[in-house]
Amino acid sequence: MRGAMWGDWRDLLRIAVRIEYPALMSQTSQNFFASGPLVALCGWLVPGSGYWLIGEKIRGAVVGLTILAIFLGGILIAGIRVVDVPGFDNLGRASYVRLEQDSQGHVRENKSLQPDKESSGGWQPIGAWHWTLRAHPFPDIAEKPWFVGQILAGPICLVAASKSVEVAHPVSPDETISATPSSHARIFEIGTLYTAVAGMLNLLAIIDSAYRAGQGAGQ
Amino acid sequence: MMLPLAYQLFLDPMPLWDYWPWTLIPLALGVSIVYKSMKCKSMKTVPREAAAITFWILFGMISAAAVLWGIVAIVAKV
Numbered sequence: 001m002r003g004a005m006w007g008d009w010r011d012l013l014r015i016a017v018r019i020e021y022p023a024l025m026s027q028t029s030q031n032f033f034a035s036g037p038l039v040a041l042c043g044w045l046v047p048g049s050g051y052w053l054i055g056e057k058i059r060g061a062v063v064g065l066t067i068l069a070i071f072l073g074g075i076l077i078a079g080i081r082v083v084d085v086p087g088f089d090n091l092g093r094a095s096y097v098r099l100e101q102d103s104q105g106h107v108r109e110n111k112s113l114q115p116d117k118e119s120s121g122g123w124q125p126i127g128a129w130h131w132t133l134r135a136h137p138f139p140d141i142a143e144k145p146w147f148v149g150q151i152l153a154g155p156i157c158l159v160a161a162s163k164s165v166e167v168a169h170p171v172s173p174d175e176t177i178s179a180t181p182s183s184h185a186r187i188f189e190i191g192t193l194y195t196a197v198a199g200m201l202n203l204l205a206i207i208d209s210a211y212r213a214g215q216g217a218g219q
Numbered sequence: 220m221m222l223p224l225a226y227q228l229f230l231d232p233m234p235l236w237d238y239w240p241w242t243l244i245p246l247a248l249g250v251s252i253v254y255k256s257m258k259c260k261s262m263k264t265v266p267r268e269a270a271a272i273t274f275w276i277l278f279g280m281i282s283a284a285a286v287l288w289g290i291v292a293i294v295a296k297v
Contacts, residue, residue, distance in 0.1 A: 058262045063253050070249040072229075077242060079232040167230060183232035186239045191232070194246060201253045208257045 039213040043206035044154050050209030063205050071153045071198035075160060078191020080167060081182030083160040086140045086147055087133030089113065091178050092168030097135045099127040149196030152203045157195075247276040 034042070034053040043050030048064020051057070074082055088094055096115040100123040101107050108123065115129035133140050141147060150157045167180040183191060226234075235242065251269040259265050 059256055062256045062262065062265065066249050066252045066256075070246065073245060073249075075229050077233050077235060080230050180227075180230050187232045187235060190235075190239055190242050194242075197246065197250065201250065204257060205253065 034213055036210040036214040040206050040210040043209050044152070044202070047154055047202045048205065050206060050213070054209060054213050056209075056212070060209075063201075067153065067198050067202050067205065068156065070201065071150075071156060071160075071195050074191045074194025074196075074198065077194060078183045078187050079180070080160060080164045081178075081180060082188060082191035082195055083150055083157060083164040084144050084147060084182070084192075085161045085165055086137075086144045087131055088165050088168070090168065090182070091170055091176070092165040095132045096129040097132050098125055098129045100124060101126045146192045146196045149199040150192075152199030153195065154202060157199065243280060244273075244277065247280075248273050251276065 039050040039053050042053055046064065047067040048060040048062070051060030051063060053060075093113045095111060095113055097109050097111050098115075099107055100110050102122050102124070107126070110123065110125075111132065112129075150160075168178045168182075170177060171179050182188065248269070251272040252265065255265045255269040255272060256262065259268055
């Protein structure tokens with residue numbers, strides 16, 4: 001009788017060990033405090049931080065570190081010049097446009113790397129110089145569509161873009177060769193692929209984390 | 220003009236011209252980890268699932284390369 005009772009207790013103990021109690025609220029994703037747009041914005045600013053905000057810290061860390069590793073891997077493989085910034089030429093010079101008119105009333109758009117330079121051939125300016133990316137952003141970005149993918153990786157892309165433009169300048173102003181030439185062919189393609197894929201993955205992470213935030217995270 | 224000849228990390232491209240196909244592996248692994256981190260309910264299952272999907276990505280890419288190589292070889296003979 002006594003042996004049978006101890007046997008029952010042992011069975012109960014075995015069952016109790018198997019029971020998985022729900023984690024505390026503070027340990028789960030239930031303690032999210034962010035709205036979808038805020039999660040999306042943070043997810044862009046720091047990849048993976050959207051998950052962090054909704055309480056999924058491990059998921060956020062894994063996603064964020066992997067995305068950053070892929071982006072930096074692309075720069076490591078192809079060099080910093082793989083971030084090819086719209087609105088700048090191969091030597092890191094900003095390009096400008098302005099509208100000009102001749103004596104017969106014809107209008108043209110003059111594109112120049114030196115906005116201080118006077119027009120020639122009887123063309124008179126009828127507008128101010130504007131940076132091409134600001135004057136007509138879509139055609140400019142369409143020339144370098146991979147930048148759209150890259151920028152989705154977050155401000156790290158802006159930092160890389162700034163550095164890319166900086167090192168692209170020639171050693172002296174009269175030179176026509178960049179101080180840090182960009183890579184070519186396969187290596188450039190692979191670097192572009194890495195950096196753009198990192199951005200696209202971050203977009204997926206942003207959408208997923210914002211959706212989870214909207215759904216009440218973890219439900 | 221003086222150009223620096225020494226390799227500068229993160230500024231100059233890596234000398235991978237003869238080994239570029241190997242760069243597929245870390246990319247496939249990274250994509251798999253991020254994708255499975257989003258898909259899996261529990262993060263404990265991510266390593267195994269990511270390893271599996273990495274294998275299938277690589278298998279698919281190698282298969283596609285083999286098929287394309289075969290087509291090119293046939294077309295070149297004709």
